[in-house]
Amino acid sequence: MTTLVIAEPSAEGVKVPTLTTLGAASKLGGEVHVLVLGQGVGAVADATAQVAGVAKVLTADAAELAHGLAENVAPLVVNLVQAGGYGHVLAPSTTFGKNVAPRVAALLDVAQISDITGVESADTFTRPIYAGNAIATVQSSDPVKVATVRGTAFEAVAATGGSASVEAASGATDSGLSKFVSQEVSKSERPELTSARVIVSGGRGMQSGDNFPLLEALADKLGAAVGASRAAVDAGFVPNDYQVGQTGKIVAPELYIAVGISGAIQHLAGMKDSKVIVAINKDEEAPIFQIADYGLVADLFKAVPELTAEI
Amino acid sequence: MKVLVAVKRVVDYNVKVRVKADGTGVDTANVKMSMNPFDEIAVEEAVRLKEAGKATEIVVVSVGPTQAQETLRTALAMGADRAILVQSDAETQPLGVAKALKALAEKEQPGLVILGKQAIDDDANQTGQMLAALLGWAQGTFASKVVPAEGTVAVTREIDGGLETVDLKLPAVVTTDLRLNEPRYASLPNIMKAKKKPLETVDAASLGVDLAPRLKTLKVAEPAKRAGGVKVGSVQELVAKLKTEARVI
Ligand SMILES: Cc1cc2nc3c(=O)[nH]c(=O)nc-3n(C[C@H](O)[C@H](O)[C@H](O)COP(=O)(O)OP(=O)(O)OC[C@H]3O[C@@H](n4cnc5c(N)ncnc54)[C@H](O)[C@@H]3O)c2cc1C
Ligand SMILES: Nc1ncnc2c1ncn2[C@@H]1O[C@H](COP(=O)(O)O)[C@@H](O)[C@H]1O
Numbered sequence: 009m010t011t012l013v014i015a016e017p018s019a020e021g022v023k024v025p026t027l028t029t030l031g032a033a034s035k036l037g038g039e040v041h042v043l044v045l046g047q048g049v050g051a052v053a054d055a056t057a058q059v060a061g062v063a064k065v066l067t068a069d070a071a072e073l074a075h076g077l078a079e080n081v082a083p084l085v086v087n088l089v090q091a092g093g094y095g096h097v098l099a100p101s102t103t104f105g106k107n108v109a110p111r112v113a114a115l116l117d118v119a120q121i122s123d124i125t126g127v128e129s130a131d132t133f134t135r136p137i138y139a140g141n142a143i144a145t146v147q148s149s150d151p152v153k154v155a156t157v158r159g160t161a162f163e164a165v166a167a168t169g170g171s172a173s174v175e176a177a178s179g180a181t182d183s184g185l186s187k188f189v190s191q192e193v194s195k196s197e198r199p200e201l202t203s204a205r206v207i208v209s210g211g212r213g214m215q216s217g218d219n220f221p222l223l224e225a226l227a228d229k230l231g232a233a234v235g236a237s238r239a240a241v242d243a244g245f246v247p248n249d250y251q252v253g254q255t256g257k258i259v260a261p262e263l264y265i266a267v268g269i270s271g272a273i274q275h276l277a278g279m280k281d282s283k284v285i286v287a288i289n290k291d292e293e294a295p296i297f298q299i300a301d302y303g304l305v306a307d308l309f310k311a312v313p314e315l316t317a318e319i
Numbered sequence: 320m321k322v323l324v325a326v327k328r329v330v331d332y333n334v335k336v337r338v339k340a341d342g343t344g345v346d347t348a349n350v351k352m353s354m355n356p357f358d359e360i361a362v363e364e365a366v367r368l369k370e371a372g373k374a375t376e377i378v379v380v381s382v383g384p385t386q387a388q389e390t391l392r393t394a395l396a397m398g399a400d401r402a403i404l405v406q407s408d409a410e411t412q413p414l415g416v417a418k419a420l421k422a423l424a425e426k427e428q429p430g431l432v433i434l435g436k437q438a439i440d441d442d443a444n445q446t447g448q449m450l451a452a453l454l455g456w457a458q459g460t461f462a463s464k465v466v467p468a469e470g471t472v473a474v475t476r477e478i479d480g481g482l483e484t485v486d487l488k489l490p491a492v493v494t495t496d497l498r499l500n501e502p503r504y505a506s507l508p509n510i511m512k513a514k515k516k517p518l519e520t521v522d523a524a525s526l527g528v529d530l531a532p533r534l535k536t537l538k539v540a541e542p543a544k545r546a547g548g549v550k551v552g553s554v555q556e557l558v559a560k561l562k563t564e565a566r567v568i
Contacts, residue, residue: 075485077485078451103479106460107458107460110444110445110452111449111458113414114417119412119414119534120443120449122442122443123444136542138336138345138440140542141345142345143540143541144536145537145540148534183457185457188483189473189485191480191481192481193481194481206568238497248477254439255497284561292550299548302548302550302560304551304553318558319568
C-alpha cells in the first residue's frame with residue numbers, strides 16, 4: 009500500500025512538519041509519495057525529491073492553491089487518492105493539516121485519526137486524548153486511513169539522500185466558496201516554537217507584554233524560541249501563535265523554561281514531553297513543580313535577569 | 320439568518336481524568352460534566368450575532384445521551400432559542416456527528432453553523448471541517464473574529480504563524496478558537512426562562528444517519544509519567560545543574 013503525505017506548504021525548502029510526518033509514514037512500510045502544493049512551488053518540489061525515503065513527488069502548482077484553502081485543496085487530494093489507490097493519507101498536525109485533513113476524510117467517507125503519536129501497524133495507531141492524560145490505541149477498518157501526525161512524536165527523516173521522481177498533479181480548481189483576504193504573520197528572528205531546541209515561555213506572572221523583553225533577552229542568549237501560556241495570550245501580552253498547550257502548539261524541546269506559569273493540565277499537555285523542564289515560580293505549591301526537573305522558587309523579575317547574566 | 324450551534328457534553332476541563340484499571344477508557348462515573356468550552360464560545364458568538372441583529376434564530380444541537388439535555392439547557396439559558404438532542408448512548412465520533420448535523424442543517428437551512436474547534440475529551444478537531452465537506456460549504460476554522468456581511472462572512476483564523484483572514488460564501492461553517500469572545504454566565508432569570516424553551520429529541524435513525532463508531536478503541540493507557548525533579552536554591556545552582564548534570568546549555 010502506498011502512502012500519500014500532504015506536505016506543509018512552504019515558500020522555500022522543506023518544512024520540519026513535513027519531515028516528521030514522513031517519519032511517521034516510514035513506519036507504515038509502503039512506498040511514500042509527497043504532495044507539494046501551492047503557487048510557484050517548483051523549487052520546493054525539487055527539494056522534497058531529495059528527502060530520504062520519498063519515491064515520488066506530486067506537484068500541484070496553481071493560483072487556486074496559493075493560500076492552502078481547504079475548499080480547494082481537499083478535492084484535489086481526494087482525486088489523487090481515488091486515482092492513485094493510496095492506502096494512507098498523512099498530514100502534519102499543523103493548523104494547515106488540521107484544517108484540510110478532516111475535509112479530505114469526510115469526502116472519502118472515512119474517519120480521521122487525529123494527532124497520532126505512534127504507529128502500531130498499518131491500521132492501528134496511538135493518540136493522546138483528554139489533554140494527554142490518556143493514550144488511546146485505535147484501529148481503523150476504513151479502506152483509506154487519513155491521519156494527522158504529531159511532530160514531536162516522530163523522528164524527522166533526513167532532508168537529503170533521496171532521489172524521487174517529480175510529477176505534475178493537475179486538476180486544482182477554485183471552489184468559489186472561499187477567498188483569501190490577508191495574513192498577519194508574526195515576524196521573529198528567533199527559531200520556530202515547534203522546532204526550537206530551547207524554549208522560554210512566560211505566563212500570567214509576567215504581568216504585562218512590556219515585561220516580555222526580560223524573557224527575550226534570556227531567549228537570545230540561549231538561541232531559544234519564546235512561548236506563552238493561554239493566560240498570557242488572552243491578556244494580550246503576546247500574539248496567539250505563542251500559545252503552548254492542549255489547544256495551542258505541542259512542543260518537545262531539549263530545554264523548556266516555564267516562567268510565571270502555574271502548570272494547568274492544558275498547558276502541560278503541550279510541553280510535558282520536553283527533555284528537561286525548568287520552572288521559575290514564586291509559589292512553591294504551583295503544579296508546574298511536579299513535572300519540572302529543576303524548580304526555582306523565586307520572583308521572576310529578580311531571577312530571570314540573574315539567569316540571563318549567569319549564562 | 321438562522322444560526323445552528325453544536326454543543327457537546329464533556330468531562331469538565333478542571334477534572335483530571337483517570338484511566339480505568341482495565342484499560343477500556345477513562346473513568347467518567349461521578350465526574351463533573353460541562354459544555355465543551357469551545358462550544359460555550361460558539362453559543363456566545365451566536366447570541367452576540369443575534370443581539371447585533373445579524374442572526375434571527377439560534378438552534379443548538381447536541382448528539383449524545385439524555386443527560387446532554389442539561390448542556391442544551393445551558394445553551395438556552397445563554398440565549399439560544401430552541402434545542403435539538405440527537406439521542407445516542409454510544410460514544411460519538413466526528414464523522415457520525417457531522418452526518419447528523421448535516422441532516423439537521425438540511426432541515427433547518429441555517430445561514431451559519433458554529434462549532435467548537437475541538438472537543439476537549441477526544442481532542443479530535445475534525446467535526447466542523449467534516450460537516451463543511453459533507454455540505455459542500457466553506458469552512459472558517461479556529462476563528463478569532465467573525466464578521467457577517469451580505470452573502471458572505473469574513474473570518475479571522477488563528478494559524479501557526481499568526482492570523483489569517485478569509486472571506487467565505489454563506490452558508491458556511493465556523494469553528495471557534497479561544498480568543499473569539501468571552502462566554503457569559505447565564506443569569507438566574509435566564510436559567511428559569513430556558514426551562515420553558517423548546518427542546519426536541521430525535522433519534523439518529525429518524526435522520527437516516529449511522530452513528531456507529533468507525534474507529535475501534537483497543538486500549539486506553541496512562542501516559543508515561545515524568546520522574547519528579549528537584550528544587551534548586553539559587554540561580555547559580557540552576558545554571559550549574561543545567562550545564563553539568565542536564566547538559567542542555
Ligand atoms: C478549553 C481550554 C483550553 C485551554 N488551552 C490551553 C493551552 O493550550 N495552553 C495553556 O497554557 N492554557 C490553556 N488553557 C488555560 C489553562 O487552563 C490555564 O488557565 C492557563 O494555562 C494558566 O496560565 P498561567 O499559568 O500563565 O496563569 P496562572 O494559572 O494565573 O499562573 C500564573 C503563575 O505565575 C506565578 N507568578 C505570579 N507572579 C510571579 C512572579 N513575580 N514571579 C514568579 N512567579 C509568579 C504564580 O504563582 C502562578 O503560578 C485552556 C483552558 C481551557 C478551558
Ligand atoms: N456529540 C456531539 N454533539 C454536538 N456537537 C459535537 C459533538 N461532537 C463534536 N461536536 C462539535 O464539534 C466540535 C469539535 O469536536 P471534535 O471534532 O470532536 O474535536 C465540538 O466543539 C462541537 O461543537
